[in-house]
Amino acid sequence: MNTLKFQSQSVAKPYFIFALMLFTGQILFGLVMGLQYVVGDFLGDAIPFNVARMVHTNLLIVWLLFGFMGAAYYLVPEEAETELYSPKLAIALFWIFAAAGTLTILGYLLVPYSTLAHMTGNDILPTMGREFLEQPTITKIGIVVVCLGFLFNLGMTILKGRKTVINLVLITGLIGLAVFFLFSFYNPANIALDKLFWWFVVHLWVEGVWELIMGAILAFILIKVTGVDREVIEKWLYVIIAMALITGILGTGHHFYWLSTPEYWQWIGSIFSALEPLPFFAMVLYAFNMVNRRRREHPNKAATLWALGTAVMAFLGAGVWGFLHTLAPVNFYTHGTQITAAHGHMAFYGAYVMIVLTIISYAMPKLRGIGESSSPKAQVVEMWGFWLMTIAMVFITLFLTGAGILQVWLQRMPESAEALGFMATQDKLAIFYWLREAAGVVFMIGLLTYLANFLVDRKKVAVTSGMPDTSGLQTDT
Amino acid sequence: MHTTKEMPKTDHRENITESVERGKALWEDNNCIGCHTLIGEGAYFAPELGNVFYRRGAGNHETFKAFMNGWMKAQPLRIPGRRQMPQFNLNDQEIDDLADFLKFTAEMDVNSWPPNIEG
Ligand code: HEM
Ligand code: HEM
Numbered sequence: 047m048n049t050l051k052f053q054s055q056s057v058a059k060p061y062f063i064f065a066l067m068l069f070t071g072q073i074l075f076g077l078v079m080g081l082q083y084v085v086g087d088f089l090g091d092a093i094p095f096n097v098a099r100m101v102h103t104n105l106l107i108v109w110l111l112f113g114f115m116g117a118a119y120y121l122v123p124e125e126a127e128t129e130l131y132s133p134k135l136a137i138a139l140f141w142i143f144a145a146a147g148t149l150t151i152l153g154y155l156l157v158p159y160s161t162l163a164h165m166t167g168n169d170i171l172p173t174m175g176r177e178f179l180e181q182p183t184i185t186k187i188g189i190v191v192v193c194l195g196f197l198f199n200l201g202m203t204i205l206k207g208r209k210t211v212i213n214l215v216l217i218t219g220l221i222g223l224a225v226f227f228l229f230s231f232y233n234p235a236n237i238a239l240d241k242l243f244w245w246f247v248v249h250l251w252v253e254g255v256w257e258l259i260m261g262a263i264l265a266f267i268l269i270k271v272t273g274v275d276r277e278v279i280e281k282w283l284y285v286i287i288a289m290a291l292i293t294g295i296l297g298t299g300h301h302f303y304w305l306s307t308p309e310y311w312q313w314i315g316s317i318f319s320a321l322e323p324l325p326f327f328a329m330v331l332y333a334f335n336m337v338n339r340r341r342r343e344h345p346n347k348a349a350t351l352w353a354l355g356t357a358v359m360a361f362l363g364a365g366v367w368g369f370l371h372t373l374a375p376v377n378f379y380t381h382g383t384q385i386t387a388a389h390g391h392m393a394f395y396g397a398y399v400m401i402v403l404t405i406i407s408y409a410m411p412k413l414r415g416i417g418e419s420s421s422p423k424a425q426v427v428e429m430w431g432f433w434l435m436t437i438a439m440v441f442i443t444l445f446l447t448g449a450g451i452l453q454v455w456l457q458r459m460p461e462s463a464e465a466l467g468f469m470a471t472q473d474k475l476a477i478f479y480w481l482r483e484a485a486g487v488v489f490m491i492g493l494l495t496y497l498a499n500f501l502v503d504r505k506k507v508a509v510t511s512g513m514p515d516t517s518g519l520q521t522d523t
Numbered sequence: 524m525h526t527t528k529e530m531p532k533t534d535h536r537e538n539i540t541e542s543v544e545r546g547k548a549l550w551e552d553n554n555c556i557g558c559h560t561l562i563g564e565g566a567y568f569a570p571e572l573g574n575v576f577y578r579r580g581a582g583n584h585e586t587f588k589a590f591m592n593g594w595m596k597a598q599p600l601r602i603p604g605r606r607q608m609p610q611f612n613l614n615d616q617e618i619d620d621l622a623d624f625l626k627f628t629a630e631m632d633v634n635s636w637p638p639n640i641e642g
């Protein structure tokens with residue numbers, strides 16, 4: 047049964063499928079690293095830790111980008127009430143991005159990093175070898191080109207269609223994503239300036255423009271599954287993004303405490319970043335409020351669960367775990383410890399992994415031609431995946447937090463003469479790392495369970511696909 | 524930006540020699556940040572290197588260069604079960620450049636971080 051309002055929305059499907067494939071790869075490499083943390087020489091010659099880490103974090107970022115793009119191709123036409131400007135361009139960009147991404151990951155795995163740097167001309171315009179920005183310069187240029195094509199396609203669609211708040215917030219976030227990525231091309235010889243502007247990409251992404259993307263997707267889903275008036279949802283969205291931008295921009299200061307930067311950043315950073323949990327808290331209130339005031343029972347229970355889960359986990363990971371180490375006197379001790387890793391994991395999972403899985407949950411049944419939702423049986427399997435992954439992530443975060451507290455206690459708090467060295471401290475944390483690895487295995491099982499939900503309804507897909515049927519289904523708004 | 528105007532006083536950019544610049548490029552081309560932190564940013568798998576000049580070189584340029592040369596050439600140590608650092612096959616000049624880069628980062632004024640010598 048075809049329930050797509052606009053046929054061009056179907057270009058989202060390959061984006062979502064590829065995103066989930068990369069997600070699986072990301073977790074696999076996470077498990078490899080988790081083991082290397084305790085069995086130091088595990089696969090050490092074939093996949094050194096730094097290589098596994100690049101693959102893990104780059105796959106994460108790239109699959110989230112695929113997810114955001116899929117979300118935009120799905121949502122923008124529906125909001126604008128018009129077909130996508132150019133479905134062909136969207137499909138072409140999909141293949142270019144998928145090929146560039148795959149080649150880059152193969153490059154990390156197959157040749158030493160320094161060889162890759164030389165092969166791709168890093169001497170001419172050096173941008174590589176910085177955390178999260180390890181991609182060869184030419185891949186970075188590719189990303190910019192893909193983003194430009196993508197923004198053009200969406201922009202033209204929005205221009206010819208209805209201009210909703212959701213579409214405008216989403217496109218603003220996506221433009222911001224592309225603009226701040228340009229700072230990755232600035233790599234001065236002065237490491238202090240390099241680091242300062244590196245945060246313009248990393249912080250202003252996750253605590254700035256990506257929040258707009260997340261807010262827009264969440265608003266779209268809430269309208270769909272609750273049937274609450276668009277006006278109410280838009281008002282919340284305005285408040286949330288205003289808070290996000292006001293606190294997030296000056297909140298960048300929480301990365302300028304120990305960076306050859308003036309000391310006033312310890313005040314600005316602490317004060318504004320301490321307010322950063324507010325927009326995340328507002329999202330929790332809003333999501334639950336809207337669901338409680340729902341005007342209809344949408345058959346896709348799983349999508350509603352993901353939407354609520356996103357709000358809660360983003361608040362915990364970004365809001366609570368972010369606040370934990372954001373005040374300068376605390377950060378002095380926790381900076382660059384396992385506390386940071388704990389926060390990074392739960393925040394990325396809670397906010398961005400989960401929002402992408404939310405829109406996938408809502409859109410996939412329609413994209414596959416199954417109907418408004420997948421079968422109740424498939425949804426049960428999907429919800430098992432939700433709980434296994436989410437609970438596993440809570441435990442990963444708790445174990446890393448335990449490791450981090452002990453690390454600070456042994457290595458950071460004592461005076462120089464008494465403090466335990468880094469490697470000796472790590473030995474003492476082994477039990478936490480083993481537990482983290484166990485939780486990671488549960489996460490993987492959860493992911494496989496989640497993926498299995500797509501198999502439950504496969505017969506329905508086979509029966510209905512390829513039958514364009516647009517009759518009388520454009521009922522809901 | 525006021526900050527970028529103030530920073531020359533504290534980041535000691537006047538000490539950026541050609542060797543420091545080459546050292547930074549080597550640091551990036553070999554992805555040292557994929558295991559180590561540098562002034563608290565990077566990966567949490569291996570020791571902080573922003574102050575290794577003081578920890579392993581006692582703040583003495585010659586001692587530190589000698590340490591770096593020995594260290595880089597001895598990798599991987601292959602102690603069973605212990606975390607490993609790879610062999611990067613760098614020549615003496617390149618190791619000196621890296622040492623100069625790490626000396627530069629140690630001498631930046633970063634509001635007295637880290638709390639102690641262990642980084
Ligand atoms: C969804 C939003 C967020 C995501 C995805 C996120 C992710 C991350 C990641 C990955 C890092 C590590 C960066 C590195 O490798 O050095 C980090 C660092 C940090 N985050 Fe967040 N974060 C988010 C929101 C927040 C919020 C709201 C706060 C404050 C309330 C916060 C406070 C911090 C601080 C203080 C650090 C520096 C840690 C250190 O000194 O080592 N984050 N964040
Ligand atoms: C969706 C799930 C996951 C997300 C969103 C995620 C995200 C991240 C991020 C953002 C970083 C960089 C952290 C930072 O710089 O602070 C990272 C590093 C890492 N992740 Fe994950 N990860 C996930 C799952 C896993 C799993 C299941 C494991 C293993 C059991 C794992 C193991 C690691 C390790 C060992 C590191 C390196 C930490 C270091 O620098 O020493 N991750 N991950």
Ligand SMILES: [Fe+2]
Binds near residue numbers: 253300
């Ligand atoms: Fe931040």
